[in-house]
Amino acid sequence: MQRYPSGFRFPDGESFVEMQARITAALARMVERHRGAPVVAVSHADPIKAALAHALGMHLDLFQRLAIAPGSITTIVYGAGGPTVPA
Secondary structure, eight states, rough: SSOOOOOOOOSSOOOOHHHHHHHHHHHHHHHHTTSSSSSOOOOHHHHHHHHHHHHHHGGGGGGGOOOTTOOOOOOEEEEEEHHHHOO
């Protein structure tokens, strides 16, 4: 799971690839529904890291390199040129 998350599936559950697709699709729907307005989404660390990896163009197998602290805030700006992650 740690070295090859894109090939991991929880028993009787979804894979990390499916989780990433689910979270990014949900974010895309929220951005579309609230175009131009700030949107807040709350989740656990792994879905946040999967969304962040997608926004950065990072392969899912590298998403464990991202650190998401409990109660932290991660910002992704979705614009016409694609997502950006401000410093």
